[in-house]
Amino acid sequence: xxxxxxxxxxxxxxxxxxxxxxxxxxxxxxxxxxxxxxxxxxxxxxxxxxxxxxxxxxxxxxxxxxxxxxxxxxxxxxxxxxxxxxxxxxxxxxxxxxxxxxxxxxxxxxxxxxxxxxxxxxxxxxxxxxxxxxxxxxxxxxxxxxxxxxxxxxxxxxxxxxxxxxxxxxxxxxxxxxxxxxxxxxxxxxxxxxxxxxxxx
Numbered sequence: 483x484x485x486x487x488x489x490x491x492x493x494x495x496x497x498x499x500x501x502x503x504x505x506x507x508x509x510x511x512x513x514x515x516x517x518x519x520x521x522x523x524x525x526x527x528x529x530x531x532x533x534x535x536x537x538x539x540x541x542x543x544x545x546x547x548x549x550x551x552x553x554x555x556x557x558x559x560x561x562x563x564x565x566x567x568x569x570x571x572x573x574x575x576x577x578x579x580x581x582x583x584x585x586x587x588x589x590x591x592x593x594x595x596x597x598x599x600x601x602x603x604x605x606x607x608x609x610x611x612x613x614x615x616x617x618x619x620x621x622x623x624x625x626x627x628x629x630x631x632x633x634x635x636x637x638x639x640x641x642x643x644x645x646x647x648x649x650x651x652x653x654x655x656x657x658x659x660x661x662x663x664x665x666x667x668x669x670x671x672x673x674x675x676x677x678x679x680x681x682x683x
Contacts, residue, residue, distance in 0.1 A: 487514030487676045490566045492574040493521050497528025498661065499572035499593060499668050504535045506669035513676040518564045520557070522576050538564070544576075554579035561585065568675060571630060572668070575607065583632060588682050590630040591675070593668050595660045597642055598626040602635030612653040612660070621647050623656065625663045627671040629682060640680050641671045 489507075491500050500519065506512045519532035524541040532539035540560065547553040558581060561569070571578075571592040578590065594602060596611045601623075606614070615623045624644040629637035645660050674680040 487512070487567045487672075488565050489514050489516045489568050489570060489672070490518040490520065490561060490564065491516055491528075491532075491570045491572050492578075493519065493526060493528040493572045494523045494575040495526055495528065495573050497526065497531045497572065499664055500528045501531050502665040502669050503570060503572070503672060504531065504537070506673065508535075511669060512673045514568070514672070518560065518566065520560070522574070528572075550579060551581070554581035557582050558585045568672070569630075570668070570672060573607075577634070578630065580632060583630065588629060591640065591671070591682075592628055592630050592635070592637075593664055594626045594628065594635055595623075595657070595664065596626065597622075597624040597644065598628060598635055598639060604634045606635065609653045609657060612656040615647060616651060616653060616656065623647055623660060625660060625667050627667060638683055640682075641667055641674075643667050 491503060493500050504516055507515050516537050519528060519537055519539045520542050521529050522543040529539040544550060544553040547556060569586055569590040601611050601614050622644050624642055626639055627641040628639045631637040643663050645663055647656060671680060
């Protein structure tokens with residue numbers, strides 16, 4: 483992994499995890515910089531967060547292209563142009579095309595609001611995860627940072643942190659406490675990748 487990582491963040495909604503990474507880079511806690519933000523949602527506030535930070539922000543969606551292959555090629559072209567070392571998925575609600583995953587060769591990571599392998603897989607995102615944790619009666623949940631492969635929430639786990647489930651938790655209150663930990667753990671994990679303390683396979 484090159485020193486001073488060139489990072490792309492893919493996101494779909496508000497971009498609070500993106501903001502935590504922007505702030506960590508700006509503060510020097512990560513030896514790297516976010517040089518590209520891509521969202522499939524043109525209304526995503528993450529695009530505005532990126533622009534406010536002076537980062538190239540692009541709305542790219544498969545709907546803009548004639549085929550899935552054309553879309554994948556466009557993504558690869560952007561990653562090449564910006565010389566991306568690491569892709570961070572932060573609430574990105576689409577699956578990366580196989581062509582992109584092959585191009586970046588294990589240099590894609592994701593954050594998930596549960597302790598994988600529990601509560602992962604297609605359709606398990608956002609409040610659905612926290613609803614499932616509460617329905618199961620679990621006393622703890624947490625956050626997982628993992629490498630991305632061709633299967634949802636499946637790749638090598640790089641970091642985890644536990645969060646206690648309180649007796650009076652609702653999906654919304656649990657989500658907020660887990661999100662606070664996400665904002666701590668994601669920058670820490672990216673910093674460790676940049677320093678070489680975490681090795682990507």
